[in-house]
Amino acid sequence: MSFNQKGKPFPQPAVGSTQPFWRTEPHPLDDHQTPLPTETDILIIGGGYVGASAAYRLLVENKQKIPPRVTLVEARGLCSGATGRNGGHLRPDIYSATALFTERHGLEAAAEVVRFEISHLKLLEELVRKEKIDCELTFTRSYDMYLDEDQLKKAKAFYDLLVAQGFDFMDDVNYMAQSDTQKVRANIFAVDLLFDIDHKLPKTAHVRDAKGGFSFPTGHLWPYKLVTSLVNIAVSHGLDLQTHTPVSEISDTPTADGLWSVTTSRGVIKARKIIFATNAFTSALAPQYERAIVPCKGVCTQIAAAPGAPHQELPGTYAIRLGPNAYIYQITRNDGTIIAGGASHTFRDDTEQWYNNPDDGKLIDVGVDFFDGYMQRTFLGWADSGAEVKHVWTGVMGYSADSLPHVGSVPGKQGQFIAAGFNGHGMPVAFLSGKAAADMAQKSISFEETGLPRLFKTSEARLKPIYDDTR
C-alpha cells in the first residue's frame, strides 16, 4: 500500500498501477519533464482535471503581459490519478445529493450546487469547441433507473418538491414510471419498457426490472484527452510541467519573504503560492485534511459486445440503482463500448480493500467479477451480445466527510489554496473549482468573489467534520 513515512496516502508508483482504458493512447506530454526550477510563482501539485483547469486558467484565460511562473508537478504520468481512471460521465447531479444538501443546508444552498454542476455542460462544450479539443465530448440523456420501489418513491417525492418549487433546472428532468406496456407494444420487449409519461412517448431505457426513474441531459467524454490537451495548451503558454515528480513535504511556515519550501523527489522548489490539486492524496501534504478527505478506491471497466453479435442500442448513459447503496454508473462510448463502474456494494464490507486505501495499483477482488455478464443481466436485448469485460482498473477518489468538495484558502496557511475532495463525482464540479482556486491564487480574490457555491468553501470547521459520509 502506498503511504508515505508519516502514514499518509500517497500516489502509487507508476509501475504496477492498473491500466485504465483511457490511458491506452498516451499523449506526448505523459512523461514530460524539464530541469526542475528552484523557484516559481505558483506551484500546482497534481496533474489531473483540477491541475489542468488551474494551469489553463492561470496562463491562457487570465493572460497577462508578464505571465507568472507557473509550475505543475505530478507524482506519476500526466493524468494518472482519478481523472485518468474514471467513468467519463459528465453528469450533473440534480436531485440525488441535492436531497442530502437540502436537509443539512437548506434548499437555496443546495440549488446553487445543482446550477453550478449543470453549468459545466455548456462551459465544457464551449471550451472544447474553442480549443478544438478531440475528447469525444458527447451530449445525450442520462437514465437514472431504480430497481427498488421504496428508493424510487423517496427520489420521486424529492423530485416533486423541486418541481413544486418551480426550479428552472427541473424543466428537462422527466419522471419515468414503469407502465403496463403490453397493451400498446405487445410485440416488443413486453414488460420492463418505461414510458416517459410527460411526453406520452415510449422512451425505452431497456433496463430489466426497473421500477421507474428519471431522465435528464448529460454528457460523456474521454477525460484523459481533455486534460492532456488543456495542459498542452498551457505548456505552449509557458507552463513548466514536471511529471514523475512526487512532492514529499511542504515547509510548515513560509520564509520571511513569503516562499514555501516544497521538497520533491528531484529537488526543492520555493513557491510563493501553492495550489493543491491532489484530490484523494491531499492529506499526505496537508495533514489537516486527514479527516475531511479520505482516499477511497473504486473499480471501473470497459465492456464490449462480441463483434457482430446482436444487442440493443442504448439511448443514453445510465445510473442503475439496484437498491440503497448499490449503484452502477455507465456510459456508451461513441465506438459502442461501455464504460461501467461502481458496484461498491459488492466489496463495501471488506473495508481494507477500498477505505483509506490510495493504491490504484491493485484491483478490488470482489468488484471485478460483478461486471462479468453485467450487460446481459441488466439490459433487455443483450442476452446474446457476448458482452465481455475488456479492461478493468481501479482508481482512488477523494471522499469528503460531508460529501462536498473543499475549495479556497487553506486555513492558516497564507498563499496555499485547494480544490479537492470530489467524491467520485468530479467531472461536473472540479473544472470550475480548479479555476476558482487559480483565481484566488493569482488575483488575491476572496472565495466569495469566485462565484462558487457557498457550500464548497474550505474552512477550519470543515476540517473537524461533524458528518462522516465516507463509509
Ligand SMILES: Cc1cc2nc3c(=O)[nH]c(=O)nc-3n(C[C@H](O)[C@H](O)[C@H](O)COP(=O)(O)OP(=O)(O)OC[C@H]3O[C@@H](n4cnc5c(N)ncnc54)[C@H](O)[C@@H]3O)c2cc1C
Ligand atoms: C473509478 C472512478 C470512477 C469515477 N467516475 C466518475 C465519473 O464517471 N464521473 C465523475 O464526475 N467523476 C468520476 N470520478 C471522480 C473523478 O474522476 C474525480 O472527481 C476527478 O477526476 C478529480 O480530479 P482531480 O484533478 O481533483 O484528481 P486526480 O485526477 O486524482 O488528480 C490528482 C493528481 O494529483 C497527483 N498527486 C497527488 N499527490 C501528489 C504529490 N504528493 N505529489 C505530486 N503529485 C501528486 C496524483 O498523482 C494525481 O494525478 C471517478 C473516480 C474514480 C476513481
